[in-house]
Amino acid sequence: MKVVEIATSPRDGIDLNSLQNALDTLDVxxxxxxxxxxxxxxxLMPDEKKRxxxxxxxxxxxxxxxxxxxxxLYFGKAKPLSAKSFDRSGxxxxxxxxxxxxxxxxxxxxxxxxxxKSEIERLKFITTISTSSLPQAALAEYLKYGGYDRHxxxxxxxxxxxxxxxxxxxxxxxxxxxxxxxxxxxxxxxVEMPKSIDALRLHxxxxxxxxxxxxxxxxxxxxxxxxFVRLNYGHFDKSTVNALRTLGRLS
Numbered sequence: 676m677k678v679v680e681i682a683t684s685p686r687d688g689i690d691l692n693s694l695q696n697a698l699d700t701l702d703v704x705x706x707x708x709x710x711x712x713x714x715x716x717x718x719l720m721p722d723e724k725k726r727x728x729x730x731x732x733x734x735x736x737x738x739x740x741x742x743x744x745x746x747x748l749y750f751g752k753a754k755p756l757s758a759k760s761f762d763r764s765g766x767x768x769x770x771x772x773x774x775x776x777x778x779x780x781x782x783x784x785x786x787x788x789x790x791x792k793s794e795i796e797r798l799k800f801i802t803t804i805s806t807s808s809l810p811q812a813a814l815a816e817y818l819k820y821g822g823y824d825r826h827x828x829x830x831x832x833x834x835x836x837x838x839x840x841x842x843x844x845x846x847x848x849x850x851x852x853x854x855x856x857x858x859x860x861x862x863x864x865x866v867e868m869p870k871s872i873d874a875l876r877l878h879x880x881x882x883x884x885x886x887x888x889x890x891x892x893x894x895x896x897x898x899x900x901x902x903f904v905r906l907n908y909g910h911f912d913k914s915t916v917n918a919l920r921t922l923g924r925l926s
Contacts, residue, residue, distance in 0.1 A: 748861050841906065
């Protein structure tokens with residue numbers, strides 16, 4: 676399997692011109708995208724751009740796996756639409772999960788597979804046979820009585836506050852000249868550091884201090900983004916501020 680890297684904006688997601696060029700010049704078998712709060716940029720594709728994306732891929736009959744695990748973690752007034760919302764040909768396999776929004780250990784998710792339903796069912800059967808019934812039943816009860824909705828309202832608020840706190844801490848403790856994304860949901864912050872900083876080296880130094888960050892080259896098949904890091908503000912507290920202060924010192 677060969678991976679094709681598509682240019683992506685931290686503001687509005689996939690660059691459709693870059694994607695079209697790949698479709699025109701390569702034999703693209705399938706695409707996998709995150710249209711909402713993409714990892715690692717946190718980018719949110721506008722609805723019209725999602726519509727254009729789906730139409731573009733329909734013209735070439737190219738399936739797209741939509742990884743939408745962060746969709747529930749929006750900071751605005753309404754949940755963003757999925758690319759699947761604009762799918763009229765069954766080419767979008769929409770994947771969601773409770774792992775990012777409720778309980779990482781639950782490992783319960785879903786897929787809306789469009790025209791690939793039979794193949795997905797076959798692959799599910801030969802890999803795991805089935806998902807444990809008891810956790811699904813417990814989750815169903817939680818959903819039935821509104822617990823999930825109450826949880827999400829509080830969780831979104833905490834994440835929004837954590838993003839503001841991390842942005843402030845990074846601005847205060849990181850080297851001058853850093854640039855940060857402004858995600859509208861999820862819990863990932865993408866930071867561009869001065870070109871003199873080696874993110875892989877910083878990653879090694881941070882691990883020695885018990886701090887985990889994701890260096891930019893991890894997200895590129897071409898090993899680009901050497902002075903970028905991804906930070907996670909999903910669990911922000913005083914220890915996070917101390918870790919960011921240490922990262923700033925190590926940079």
